[in-house]
Amino acid sequence: xxxxxxxxxxxxxxxxxxxxxxxxxxxxxxxxxxxxxxxxxxxxxxxxxxxxxxxxxxxxxxxxxxxxxxxxxxxxxxxxxxxxxxxxxxxxxxxxxxxxxxxxxxxxxxxxxxxxxxxxxxxxxxxxxxxxxxxxxxxxxxxxxxxxxxxxxxxxxxxxxxxxxxxxxxxxxxxxxxxxxxxxxxxxxxxxxxxxxxxxxxxxxxxxxxxxxxxxxxxxxxxxxxxxxxxxxxxxxxxxxxxxxxxxxxxxxxxxxxxxxxxxxxxxxxxxxxxxxxxxxxxxxxxxxxxxxxxxxxxxxxxxxxxxxxxxxxxxxxxxxxxxxxxxxxxxxxxxxxxxxxxxxxxxxxxxxxxxxxxxxxxxxxxxxxxxxxxxxxxxxxxxxxxxxxxxxxxxxxxxxxxxxxxxxxxxxxxxxxxxxxxxxxxxxxxxxxxxxxxxxxxxxxxxxxxxxxxxxxxxxxxxxxxxxxxxxxxxxxxxxxxxxxxxxxxxxxxxxxxxxxxxxxxxxxxxxxxxxxxxxxxxxxxxxxxxxxxxxxxxxxxxxxxxx
Ligand code: GLC
Ligand code: CA
Numbered sequence: 379x380x381x382x383x384x385x386x387x388x389x390x391x392x393x394x395x396x397x398x399x400x401x402x403x404x405x406x407x408x409x410x411x412x413x414x415x416x417x418x419x420x421x422x423x424x425x426x427x428x429x430x431x432x433x434x435x436x437x438x439x440x441x442x443x444x445x446x447x448x449x450x451x452x453x454x455x456x457x458x459x460x461x462x463x464x465x466x467x468x469x470x471x472x473x474x475x476x477x478x479x480x481x482x483x484x485x486x487x488x489x490x491x492x493x494x495x496x497x498x499x500x501x502x503x504x505x506x507x508x509x510x511x512x513x514x515x516x517x518x519x520x521x522x523x524x525x526x527x528x529x530x531x532x533x534x535x536x537x538x539x540x541x542x543x544x545x546x547x548x549x550x551x552x553x554x555x556x557x558x559x560x561x562x563x564x565x566x567x568x569x570x571x572x573x574x575x576x577x578x579x580x581x582x583x584x585x586x587x588x589x590x591x592x593x594x595x596x597x598x599x600x601x602x603x604x605x606x607x608x609x610x611x612x613x614x615x616x617x618x619x620x621x622x623x624x625x626x627x628x629x630x631x632x633x634x635x636x637x638x639x640x641x642x643x644x645x646x647x648x649x650x651x652x653x654x655x656x657x658x659x660x661x662x663x664x665x666x667x668x669x670x671x672x673x674x675x676x677x678x679x680x681x682x683x684x685x686x687x688x689x690x691x692x693x694x695x696x697x698x699x700x701x702x703x704x705x706x707x708x709x710x711x712x713x714x715x716x717x718x719x720x721x722x723x724x725x726x727x728x729x730x731x732x733x734x735x736x737x738x739x740x741x742x743x744x745x746x747x748x749x750x751x752x753x754x755x756x757x758x759x760x761x762x763x764x765x766x767x768x769x770x771x772x773x774x775x776x777x778x779x780x781x782x783x784x785x786x787x788x789x790x791x792x793x794x795x796x797x798x799x800x801x802x803x804x805x806x807x808x809x810x811x812x813x814x815x816x817x818x819x820x821x822x823x824x825x826x827x828x829x830x831x832x833x834x835x836x837x838x839x840x841x842x843x844x845x846x847x848x849x850x851x852x853x854x855x856x857x858x859x860x861x862x863x864x865x866x867x868x869x870x871x872x873x874x875x876x877x878x879x880x881x882x883x884x885x886x887x888x889x890x891x892x893x894x895x896x897x898x899x900x901x902x903x904x905x906x907x908x909x910x911x912x913x914x915x916x917x918x919x920x921x922x923x924x925x926x927x
Contacts, residue, residue: 383573383626383651384691385848386423387838388473388734392699393430393452394438395791396737398803405791405802407453411461416820418468420740420831421838425465426575426628428699429475430458434484436544437757438789440475440577441482445562462570471572473626478559479582480545487558488546492529501555502546503538504528505587512536515589516598519578519632520758521668521765540581540602542757550583550611563619573625576650580631580642583607595666596633604631604638612642612649626651628693628732636688644690652693652732657681659701668762670782673708675879679857682729683864686852692731696722697739702787706745709911710881715818716742717911720833720898721877724913727837728875730852730866735834737792741823742830745787747812751777755809759784795821828900837896840915846871856887861908863888874916878908893920 397409407430417425429439432447439449448455465472481488491498505513505525513536518524525536526543538547548555563574585605590598612629620627629650631642635657643650658681662673685692696704705711709718719742727733748754751763759780766776786809793815794801800815812818823829841847850868860880866873874892878884886906894903896915903914 382423384732385842386471386732387421387842388424388426388628388732389417389420389422390426390428390698390734390736392428392737392789394808395789395802397792397794398805398807401803401805402451403803403805403808404451406451407448407457407461411457411464414464414468414470417470419835421835421842422470424471424473424572426473426734427475429477434482434544436482436542438755440477441480441484441542441545442477443482443484444486446565459569466570473573473575473628474566474571475577476563476574476579477577478548479578480539480541480547483544483546497554500552501549501558502528503549503584503587504535505538507534507536510534513538514587514598515592516540516601517590517593517596519596521595521761538584538587540578542761547584548582550607556611556614560615560619563615567619567623567625571625573620573623573651574627576627576629578632579612579629579650580604580608580634580638580653583611599633603633604642609641609647609649613647616648616650621648628652628654628734630654632656636685639689652691654693654695654698654734655685655689657685662707668779668783670779674859675708675862676857676859678708679854679862683852683854683857686730686864692729693734694726694729694731695734695736696726697736697788698734699736699788700785702783703743703745704739705742706787708879711744714881714911715744716830717898718742719830721879721911721913723830723834724837724896724898724915725862725875725877727841728847728864728866728873728915730850733838733841736788738788740831740834741793741818741820743790743793743818744812744814745782746784746790746810747814748781748784748786748810751780753810754780754784754786756784756786756789759786793819795819833898837915840896844873846873858887860884861887863890872918874918876908876912876914876916878910878912881910883910884908890916890918892916892918895920 394405396405397413398405399408430448430452431442432444432449433439433442448458487498487501491502512525516524519541524538524540528535528537539545540547581602583605584602586601590601627650631653634655639653639655643653661677661681662670664671704722705715705719763776790809791802791807791811796816796819800811823831846866846868850866854864856863861884862877864875874890894914895917898913
């Protein structure tokens with residue numbers, strides 16, 4: 379176990395959209411290498427690299443056709459080795475994305491299964507239809523049908539795919555799969571990676587393939603959510619592989635509640651080290667994630683509080699490659715974009731847990747500016763459009779739904795500078811660059827003493843040297859319609875965080891005094907009133923006149 383994972387700041391790179399070194403419009407590994415000094419300066423300890431393995435790219439690399447090779451668009455294995463070495467020389471570790479619920483249908487295993495090799499057929503979930511009907515009534519994560527004919531449709535055999543039809547699910551009842559995956563993990567760990575972010579890891583083992591209870595989108599989920607089988611696999615991977623290395627895991631665990639999360643990552647159980655939960659990412663949705671509703675800050679505060687108190691150690695994140703941008707979601711944006719982005723970072727770093735940030739969050743990048751579905755690449759969005767069409771939802775309502783929820787909102791190219799191509803590429807970018815790159819970009823933000831990234835560096839550095847912020851217990855002090863106040867306590871050390879989730883000034887709802895150690899406004903506080911999207915971190919023991927920043 380990487381002993382420092384609790385104290386690390388993890389920065390997620392979505393390679394396709396990070397930095398393109400050769401002008402083909404697609405980010406690549408040499409591009410990442412060229413930005414390592416930038417990441418070092420931000421105070422990043424660990425990079426989580428979204429998949430760079432060989433892939434036909436149906437789901438941007440989450441459909442892997444060779445787990446031991448690099449996607450040619452991204453570079454070569456030599457490039458990867460160089461990235462690892464260059465990162466290491468700067469004290470930065472790298473964790474890989476481990477996608478083991480499914481492979482690509484272009485993986486050799488699936489090809490050999492299709493060619494009739496029994497051994498490989500048994501690597502996947504292949505079931506007979508029933509009297510012309512599908513094997514069961516399950517739903518699919520990408521608004522699709524989860525069964526696709528396997529080989530000749532006359533055979534009435536289907537393979538299971540909980541995601542795209544180019545992502546057949548692996549059969550984890552087959553011990554052969556376990557051996558293959560151990561081998562893949564060792565391959566990367568032996569190279570020196572610091573662990574894995576484990577994709578949809580709590581659904582890998584299916585308890586049964588019976589019909590499921592009706593659900594809006596995921597009928598059947600009770601048959602595969604955090605099963606005993608999955609717990610056993612995780613414990614075995616930990617014992618047989620992970621514990622032999624200085625490395626850690628963070629599981630992407632969909633649909634988990636606190637007891638389930640606790641079972642997946644409690645230190646005594648020796649399964650995962652940490653999990654990503656989603657309840658806070660669902661605070662602005664009704665039912666499924668494609669139906670968004672108005673954001674109510676109090677709901678977010680309540681959910682964060684519940685998880686802070688309910689789970690021993692959290693991952694703290696507001697963004698990743700599957701979620702719309704936090705500044706668009708949780709603030710008014712516009713003239714409040716930068717101050718709002720800083721407030722959200724202040725909140726994020728003040729929580730208890732390992733902090734995960736996503737590329738662009740450090741400069742307050744916003745949701746993409748797409749004009750129509752034609753500009754969207756994300757397979758999920760296209761499936762949602764089809765589903766909505768079949769439900770009789772007409773445009774512009776379908777587009778309205780997709781524009782707000784599409785994963786491409788977070789996947790627009792990184793905005794490095796104000797040159798054509800935003801410093802991301804000299805060619806034609808694979809996905810539309812947000813036109814606000816002329817104002818919102820790294821070159822401009824990083825020379826602004828009051829920029830988002832300056833604040834990011836400040837609070838990141840502060841947390842690293844603050845035992846109470848790293849480790850102190852969390853208690854909520856006030857959860858209002860717009861204002862959130864909480865404290866962190868460790869022994870007799872205490873820090874109080876205050877966040878205003880509104881463009882309107884507000885009174886500080888409870889008496890708080892002391893020294894402001896971090897604030898997202900440069901000038902001293904407005905006599906106890908909170909300014910728009912103000913964030914303050916207060917040391918109650920300090921003298922309020924000594925700002926100490
Ligand atoms: C995870 C990934 C997502 C991917 C899915 C299927 O949720 O984060 O991007 O589409 O798994 O692998
Ligand atoms: Ca490239």
